[in-house]
Amino acid sequence: MKELDDVTLKRAIKGDRHAFKTLYEYYAPFIWKVLYSMGGRDMMTTRELVQDTFVKVHAVLGQFKGMSAFSTWLYRIAYTTALASLRRTKAYPRSATEITTISSPDRTDTFDDRELVTKILSSISAEDRFLLTAREVDHITFDELAVITGQNSGALRTRLHRLKEQIRKMFPQEIFTATGVSYE
Amino acid sequence: MNNEHEFYRELSVVPDLPPDLYTRINEQIKRRTRVLRSLIGLAATLIFAAGLFGILTRQQPKSPFANTTLQPEITAELQQVHDYLNAGDLEDDLAFYTVFSDY
Numbered sequence: 001m002k003e004l005d006d007v008t009l010k011r012a013i014k015g016d017r018h019a020f021k022t023l024y025e026y027y028a029p030f031i032w033k034v035l036y037s038m039g040g041r042d043m044m045t046t047r048e049l050v051q052d053t054f055v056k057v058h059a060v061l062g063q064f065k066g067m068s069a070f071s072t073w074l075y076r077i078a079y080t081t082a083l084a085s086l087r088r089t090k091a092y093p094r095s096a097t098e099i100t101t102i103s104s105p106d107r108t109d110t111f112d113d114r115e116l117v118t119k120i121l122s123s124i125s126a127e128d129r130f131l132l133t134a135r136e137v138d139h140i141t142f143d144e145l146a147v148i149t150g151q152n153s154g155a156l157r158t159r160l161h162r163l164k165e166q167i168r169k170m171f172p173q174e175i176f177t178a179t180g181v182s183y184e
Numbered sequence: 185m186n187n188e189h190e191f192y193r194e195l196s197v198v199p200d201l202p203p204d205l206y207t208r209i210n211e212q213i214k215r216r217t218r219v220l221r222s223l224i225g226l227a228a229t230l231i232f233a234a235g236l237f238g239i240l241t242r243q244q245p246k247s248p249f250a251n252t253t254l255q256p257e258i259t260a261e262l263q264q265v266h267d268y269l270n271a272g273d274l275e276d277d278l279a280f281y282t283v284f285s286d287y
Binding site: 021024025028029032033036037043047050051054055058059113114116117120132133136137164167168171 | 188190191192194195196197198199201202205206208209210212213216
């Protein structure tokens with residue numbers, strides 16, 4: 001990920017409100033994406049997680065020492081804040097019938113695909129949802145993920161491999177259940 | 185959806201970031217700052233009040249003899265000793281009596 005310019009970052013660290021807004025506008029889309037998955041693809045949960053994350057970031061911004069990339073530091077705050085919040089509220093994703101549809105005028109995919117993704121994600125832990133999205137969607141490196149999650153990069157590779165195997169096995173069963181048609 | 189590629193493609197589809205989210209974040213930050221400043225102000229006020237109270241209520245330690253009254257005989261003797269000590273050169277007197285005490 002390309003980082004925000006140093007000048008704006010330093011100004012934000014010193015307490016410049018406008019610089020902090022620029023920082024938010026730059027990084028929030030990435031954080032939103034990963035927390036949307038982590039929060040079980042629920043809008044209200046994701047809003048709260050992103051809100052908590054950036055309030056926390058503002059509070060501890062002066063503690064950033066540049067030992068890692070700012071995005072890595074930011075992802076770590078998002079990860080730990082979201083985990084704490086999800087454990088505290090025990091906010092698990094709602095059933096598929098309660099999920100609001102995503103308006104996507106450029107796409108013609110059906111609601112069933114999104115429902116299937118949500119159902120599959122609801123069957124794995126929040127940590128695994130984060131790992132899957134951060135790696136497969138945001139393409140964060142394993143070394144960065146190790147810093148973010150506090151786990152060994154080798155262990156993360158193994159964990160992701162097993163997770164993808166587990167998800168792969170879910171496809172035929174889910175499709176069978178949803179459509180009633182057997183697949184070869 | 186019949187393959188893994190579709191799953192990951194769908195995983196990357198997310199709704200847009202709500203435009204009012206930063207306003208909510210900003211409000212929460214301001215609220216948090218107000219609370220912190222109030223707490224710091226309250227702590228400073230309490231420390232100042234405690235210090236002021238300590239200064240105002242500090243008293244000289246009472247002498248154990250403050251409420252005692254001396255008997256008149258003792259008072260007279262003490263006055264005699266006091267007059268004697270303040271009257272002349274004590275060293276000369278001591279020297280004089282020392283000479284006599286050697287005999």
